Amino acid sequence: GAGVSQTPSNKVTEKGKYVELRCDPISGHTALYWYRQSLGQGPEFLIYFQGTGAADDSGLPNDRFFAVRPEGSVSTLKIQRTERGDSAVYLCASSVDRGADTQYFGPGTRLTVL
């Protein structure tokens, strides 16, 4: 079956602009996670959704970052007033449900802020 998909695969934007990154989890997975991966580093947790609600957003670096999952499936990560330091690969993962161990990752969106 289809895995986790993310769009766009690459996004180049200018400093100060607004961007949206989309994640389509595996069908039926209720848990969804966003991670951020800087070059040469491991992914870092940003936010976790269980269904429609953000159960833990403790990893979001500041209030310029926001994520939604209005219908409990597709999620959008939104970044306002982008900064060069936001440049990274943004990864999405999903798992069957809360407490399920295996998280399946998408290919990521590479964000470059000029």
Place this chain on the structure above:
Amino acid sequence: GESVGLHLPTLSVQEGDNSIINCAYSNSASDYFIWYKQESGKGPQFIIDIRSNMDKRQGQRVTVLLNKTVKHLSLQIAATQPGDSAVYFCAEIGSGGGYNKLIFGAGTRLAVHP
């Protein structure tokens, strides 16, 4: 705070040899560990996992060893193949919350030479 790190940033091996990738973790309360493989331009791919009540777990050509006394994990790959070339991450499940917030180390790059 909690952290997961790796001893060796780069490992070069000959095709057919066995590979061993090491990882240290700091949170003695963690009870679940996962190894992920990440190829260039792709998201992390689940390889194998182990719970803290186990010392060893085997999969197809891979074995994970857990030493809780010294808080050390290793991933052994038998008969390494060119397709094994990738960055390998160990990840620890963050404690609390009933969900699986992954904490990744920085990664080890495995280069397999013919």
